Amino acid sequence: EPEVTQTPSHQVTQMGQEVILRCVPISNHLYFYWYRQILGQKVEFLVSFYNNEISEKSEIFDDQFSVERPDGSNFTLKIRSTKLEDSAMYFCASRKVDRDYGYTFGSGTRLTVV
């Protein structure tokens, strides 16, 4: 069964450093998402991406965050200057077509900011 692949599975970074979280969505999917889950809390929507541009973003997704689909296969989330409160599990998801229930989530990247 096709999978959404996320790398790395765990990343530790110093506060103030830039991090890039990587995702390879399912190849024929058109909609891409990033969600995050702070330990013990809800899974929160960050951003959705369609047709090479952001289609929606949450209040969490401020100027420190950016997303890119640089080469038609990878989908990346960049955090420019990490803060302690950015420590969370970050999930990538992709979806095939509009009005389709078929979300597939990756297994997540655990980001620890120290």
Add this chain to the structure above:
Amino acid sequence: GEDVEQSLFLSVREGDSSVINCTYTDSSSTYLYWYKQEPGAGLQLLTYIFSNMDMKQDQRLTVLLNKKDKHLSLRIADTQTGDSAIYFCAVSNYNQGGKLIFGQGTELSVKP
């Protein structure tokens, strides 16, 4: 904005049925989902229901939707210790971009 609420904990004995409840606020939600998360793992889609359905059954899982009360439930029959996990309710509205709004998750503990 949309809000999804769940109780935080549920403890059952192996072999019993588990019922996990969820309420949501947006009556125009189109798809409603149940995800399972085991410790340290990702989000596994268990089942979903479209908003024009009242019930969906899939092996040991039964989803009930009460649109009037905006209440969704997941029943797990013959609960096993391997069912111990956090269960997330989530809703989406494809007229609003299709993003998922999650509840805070219910931790199911199954005792032998």
